Amino acid sequence: MDWTTLFQQFMNGFSLGSLYALLAIGYTLVYGILGLINFAHSDVFMLGTYFAFFMMGIFLLPWWLSVVIGVSLCALVGMTIERVAYRPLRSAPRISALITAVGVSFFIQNLGLITVGARPKGFPRPELMKNVYFIAGVRIQGVTFWVPLFSIAILLVLFYLVYRTKVGIAMRAVSKDMETTRLMGVNVDQVILYTFALGSALAGIGGALWACKYPQINPLMGTFPGWKAFTAAVVGGIGNVIGAMIGGFIIGLAEIMIVAFFPNLTGYRDAFVFALLIIFLLVKPSGVMGEALKEKV
């Protein structure tokens, strides 16, 4: 394999990884605060693509506006899920919340199957994503070029929100100790609601970018990216935002490289990712970046 091919493969992995990273952060944010694995996250991701798709298809809005509206709707859906499904179970055992999360996920998927049908739809791509760029003789598609850039820009905004704003400080405080934060006069429910809005908005953006790269959408499309992103969150250290990002890149690159270097193992691509998940859970459950947890899932 010559170096241009290697670089091309690296870009492929980097591009895929940045999408996993966006999605993984949604899992990590919610987990960090509630200790809940929000299985409905991958379905909010799916909804994001459909919202944008219908905005473009029915209301004929420009691409960027459709995505903005889609992302806002995702945030709204995330908040609704929190309010309706998770908040009533706040003091219930963790397993109940987990089962509810799975239930919400199935509910959204099947609602999608009934309302929009199982047949996949094509997702229109903006011109920007269709362009082709050449970097040192390597051909880079618009999507491969822009998706990671957008992702990184969004991640920077997220870091600002989490580390520099009042809401962000409150979020981190809640994740450390919910009760004490409540005693300090912070409206914990509201902070949690914000967290869900933020996580779901990221899922929406991830969805729109994913659909630009893989322009085929169906109501079950969230499942696999969701699991992979969850794996990324665990590998990176669940609860840790930077870890989730690194985890995303690790998973994306690992997936591409196994296909690139061992074409005969292509069938084990997904198995490989999930084997990684199991290994991490067994050997280093706190992940690459995570602090040692006092309790485990």
Add this chain to the structure above:
Amino acid sequence: MKKLLVCVVMGFLVCFTGLVWGQDVVRIGANLEMTGAVAAYGQMIWEGVQLARELVPEVLGYKVELVLVDNKSDRVEAANATTRLIDKEKVVAIIGPAISGSMLAVGPICEEKQVPVISATATNPLVTQGKKFVFRACFLDPYQAKAAAAFARNELQAQTVAILSDIAQDYCVALGNFFKEAFIELGGSVVAEQYCRTGDQDFSAQLTTILNANPDLLYIPNYYTETALIVRQARDLGYEGKVLGADGIDVPELVDVGGEAVEGIYFTSHADTTKALTEIGQKYFDLYWEKYNKEPAVFGALGADAYLIIIDAIRRAGVLDPVKIAQAMEDTENLDVVAGTVTVTNGDVAKPVIVKRVEGGKYQFVKAVTVEE
């Protein structure tokens, strides 16, 4: 007076329900992919089966009742659906799953329970091999692949080819291997062989390797979901050569999803739906246009064929006995169905392979290819 009226009404109701219940029906099962990865196949076949029933609603004086079960494009679900159709719904014959993998799971159950099953589109040779109760209404993969290879060598003048097939599907793997064999036999060479799995969305790694080998032709014997994405990503990565697909992409979704990227690609198909070859075919296409106002889908036509083969067999068997019906299906000879005239031998039917090309989002007839088996 009021009482009398009530009595009369009740009387009528009893008689009426008695009539409905008393009417003799023959139940035919449909075990199809209504949701899941290849939902488009199942949905189109179901459309075709229903239209065919409108054209031929009765057999031997029995009204035909269709019982649909969704197998979710999954082989385990397909097996369960079969057991349910036979044991619980008491069907006399089944229109089986569209895809070979699921048909392979369904076959042994039908053999054991002695109820005939016919797939509209399962093309893998193993589907009917050595089985008495398993049929299909389409050609086989070795035949299709041979025709594809001949077309690639003779018409497309391809010297080198790269193959990207889906290892999770019996259909795709078999087609890829048969094509490779035939293509090499015809003097071409295979410069890259790559694999993917059903449900994959990212093919950049495989395609980068393929592009590195610089083939004249890219052969993608996969289902439409993956093929649309593969071709799109191949074009994104800068592939400008020819692409050849198989009957699995002969659905409108290919263009919906693939858009301008799939423009110009060739594929092998079961039938040309722009013109009818039989009287029943003409009726079917007319009814299809009237009902849906769009080009009839090939999968629907084959679904109708499966239905018509069953009905004809029931008529010739003369009884609602699954074993006799299966025997009659095997004896089908020169039966006019929607996609042409069929004769069944060892559960299979013989037909020419039609090559089509995507032009302006429509599928244009290119050539009918027949090769020696």
